[in-house]
Amino acid sequence: MYKKNEKLLTIIIPCFNAEKYFERCALSLEKVNSDNVLILFINDGSTDTTQELIKCWIKKHTNGYLINKENGGYSSAINTGLDNCNSEYVMFLGVDDELDSEGINNICIHLKKNKPDILAFSTKKIYDDSNKNMMKFEIDSITNFKNPGIYIYDIYTLYKKLGKDALILFVRDTSRCFKMDTIGKTRYFGKTGISADGCFSSIVACKSKSFEFMNDVCYFWHLHEDSLSGRKKTIEKIEEELCVWTEFFTWITTSSQTKNIPDPIIDYLFIYKELIDVLYREGRTEFATKHEIHLKKFMIKILNNHTISAKSRVKIKYPGIYKVYMNARGIIIG
Structure with a gap:
């Protein structure tokens, strides 16, 4: 398709029945430097005009592929993109979102110069309200970095030093560029992508040794009624999500790269537990019990075999006491 490392950065865009948003997304790519950036559209079996729209775009742009x-x-679409990515870096763009092309061009300068394993940048959240014909804008607080710069640490040490600034490394898959050599064979779990992006991001963060944080706004994240993050989870999707967490914590508790586990990953144990509790309430007892057994094994392994903070150790060993303590401080847990 194209030569290995022919481009500095590949932008992977998963597309499924995206005709409603495609033009807006594509317009935001017009001024991206085609010498540095390849645009890779993954058409995930669309049944509308998405494929035709992509073909029209790539006819006019030498750096576009379908x-x-x-x-x-979603997970399989991202994995297909990663399997066909031959650039030095990769980032992900939702087809219903936009990029700031000048911001991306500036990021490419930093990638060439500093070569971090992960480069994180700022995102502007856009709340689309079609019913009120209005939009609300704000900088995503998790990408408003108090200490921008370059850091050469393992993820446990980085989180101890930066705290909130490092949280973006453990959540969704946007607002970052990832080095492909660091990603290696890591791929998304599951099918729908629910929680799989946070799991993928956390694993790559654990494999990384160098990080750069920039307050340049490069991504426009549209939140609307069609957003994947805004859709209500069905019981079937919750069951799939539990399987994703099982795969994730299996990797965490067996990998040589996770002897030291930062707090945000420990917090995911309690999301796992909350989902198990939902299934119990819905009468899915057999499935919930199987995952509760997995969860207890993961907690025991982490307590016995890994370095974690004192706070995380208390949370795992005495979750009830920790909940009472935090609620007393005005921080509602659960």
């Missing part, structure tokens, strides 16, 4: 695949869900 891969068609049968519908398999």
Whole structure:
């Protein structure tokens, strides 16, 4: 398709029935430097005009490529993109979102100069309210870095030093560029992508040794009624999400790269538990019990075999006491 490391950065855009948003997304890519950046569209079995729209765009742009695949869900679309990514870096763009092209061009300068394993940048959240015909804008607080700069640490030490500034490394898959050599064979779990992006991000963060944080706004994140993050979870999707967490914590508790585990990853144990509790309430007892057994094993392994903070140790060993303590401080847990 194209030569290895022909481009500095590949932007992977998963697309499924995206005709409603495609033009807005594509317009934001017009001024991205085509010498540095390749745009890789993954058409995940769309049944509308998405494929035709992509073909029209790539006819006019030498740095655009299309891969068609049968519908398999967000995770499989991202994995297809990663399997076909030959650049030095990769980032992900939702087809219903936009980029700031000048910001991306500036990021490419930093990637060439500093070569971090992960480069994080700022995101502007845009709340689309079609009912009120209005939009609300704000900088995503998790990408408003108090201590921008370059850091050469493992993820445990980085989180101890930076705290909130490092939280973006453990959540969704946008607002960052990832080095492909660091990603290696790491791929998304599951099918729908629910929680899989945070798991992927956390694993890559654990494998990383160098980080750069920039307050340049490069991503425009649209939140609307069609957003994946805004959709209500069905019981079937909760069950899939539990399987994603099982795969994630299996990796965490067995990898040689996670002897020291930062707090945000420990916090995911309690999201796992909350989902198990939902299934118990819904009468899915057998499935919930199986995952509760997994969860207890993961907690025991982490307590016995890994370095974690005193706060995380208390949370795992005495979750009830920790909940009472935090609630007394005005921080509602659960």
